[in-house]
Amino acid sequence: MKIGVPKELKNQEYRVGLTPHSVQVLSGQGHQVFFENNLGSGIGFTDEDYIAAGGNLCNSAEEVYSHGQLIVKVKEPLDSELSLINEKHTLFTFFHLAGNPAGVKNLLATGSRGIAYETVTNEQGGLPLLSPMSAIAGQISLAIGNYYLLKPHGGKGVLSTPLEGLTSREVTVLGAGVAGCNAIKVAVNQGSVVNILDLNESKLNELKMLYGEKVNTFLSNEKNIEKCIASSDIVVGSVYVIGKQAPKVIFKKHLSCMQQGSVMIDISIDQGGCFESSAPTTHDDPVYKVEDILHYCVTNMPGAVPLTASEALNKATLPFIESMANYGIDEALAKSEHLNNGLNFSQGKLIHPSVIESLQ
Ligand SMILES: NC(=O)c1ccc[n+]([C@@H]2O[C@H](COP(=O)([O-])OP(=O)(O)OC[C@H]3O[C@@H](n4cnc5c(N)ncnc54)[C@H](O)[C@@H]3O)[C@@H](O)[C@H]2O)c1
Incomplete structure (x- = not known):
């Protein structure tokens, strides 16, 4: 060949x-x-x-x-x-x-x-060629979120890792597949309170068993999404339906309930994006603001490593x-x-x- x-x-x-x-x-x-x-x-x-x-x-x-x-x-x-x-x-x-x-x-x-x-695909029903890249994107999403929360980078000016005597900060992950679970792992390890939303109840139950009190799990619907993003500094979108355009999970009307300077990372942007306000960006120019919420929508995140x-x-x-x-x-x-x-x-x-x- x-x-x-x-x-x-x-x-x-x-x-x-x-x-x-x-x-x-x-x-x-x-x-x-x-x-x-x-x-x-x-x-x-x-x-x-x-x-x-x-x-x-x-x-x-x-x-x-x-x-x-x-x-x-x-x-x-x-x-x-x-x-x-x-x-x-x-x-x-x-x-x-x-x-x-x-x-x-x-x-x-x-x-x-x-x-x-x-x-x-593979025998286990997984996506063996997408998964390693999703794992990387999920892991680096938290580093990116933490970076853009800094005031000089346009963020709200909070430290999302815990500081003694202060309440822990919140991270929301929408879509608990490979990218989402990697983001969740990093977020839990850094001491954030993590809200997890997915349509798959058994996945949510498994994650609750694994992380206990460190995570809150919710079925993904409008009411739960709105509640979680309102109190979160970082929102990671990592939903995927094989081969299809990413389902929209956060709409422009929801942004007003979020705090200014929060960071949204749309990992699903390569499939068209799961936030209505998302548009593809590049590593050279990775973020933009909508209603003072930072949007990171780089289509080749693993290109960073x-x-x-x-x-x-x-x-x-x-x-x-x-x-x-x-x-x-x-x-x-x-x-x-x-x-x-x-x-x-x-x-x-x-x-x-x-x-x-x-x-x-
Ligand atoms: N931006 C990048 O550079 C980059 C890099 C790697 C992967 N990706 C993308 O990340 C996305 C996620 O990939 P993955 O491998 O983690 O997929 P996955 O199939 O492992 O997980 C997707 C999850 O989304 C959930 N889901 C589907 N529809 C949902 C909805 N409406 N609400 C809530 N949850 C929903 C599924 O139940 C599943 O748990 C894909 O679009 C992939 O292409 C992007």
Whole structure:
């Protein structure tokens, strides 16, 4: 199999589709990996490391796409990359199509096939390629929240970690999946009072058993959401329904009940955002205010820790890449319903039912 790995073009995106270790594994199995020069230079992987692992150096993205059949990336291709993509390519990357309806038509027009990390499943009913990135986003959401609560950063000027003699501060997490549970863990560890909302009662019960008095669990509905966000300094949105546009859980009308200078972090922004007032932002310009509430809506949060994120992502993606390389892509898809669940589009047509439903 000829595998191409272009450099990521998204703002502040230094993650790599393949690490030198992954290239070594694939080239050791007889596959050819074509990588763009300086692919991993932002995270300490030199071109020499990739060459030593058996990779073939390309001097441009054009060259990578011209050689590669299976293109392994991290984030969705940007408009400027689309002219390089054609029907011979299968792209294996995050797409989040439901979160970016405007970009879908041009992507489909390339005639390529897209297997989306965010809808690949596993035997346990989980999302093995999305999960490591969600875990990172959940963990760093609290660091981000704490940072923007500082007065010089536009926040209300509170320390969300406890100080003797003062009442503990509150954090609300909406959506207790992988990202949410990682945010909850950090928030509990830092001594905040944590409000958790989800639609899944058994998940809420498990978290109550785990954390006891340190958390308050609520079924996610308007009344409970309003109550929790009114007293919280940090609100983390981490809801997800596989392949679909994120359900809106906080509407603009609810912002008036929040305290000025509070921080909202919409992790679900890659699927369109779960707060009505959310709009995608970048690491270069991550926050804006609506009604004096800070909104952080960066669509590639794990890009803030690109070395960790690349290693975690490669650990999860490599078995699927090996399978596609060794069996051929069609056979690998036929052999594995879990990889096949990642198939979002092919030959100009959307395939994944949830994505189709969301984009109708
Ligand atoms: N911004 C980023 O950089 C970034 C990085 C990683 C993940 N993400 C996104 O984070 C989101 C969460 O991912 P995950 O892996 O934690 O998903 P997950 O499937 O593990 O968890 C989602 C949770 O949301 C709950 N939920 C669904 N609808 C709800 C509703 N209306 N109200 C309350 N809870 C609801 C589900 O019951 C589930 O517990 C996804 O959209 C993912 O793409 C974003």
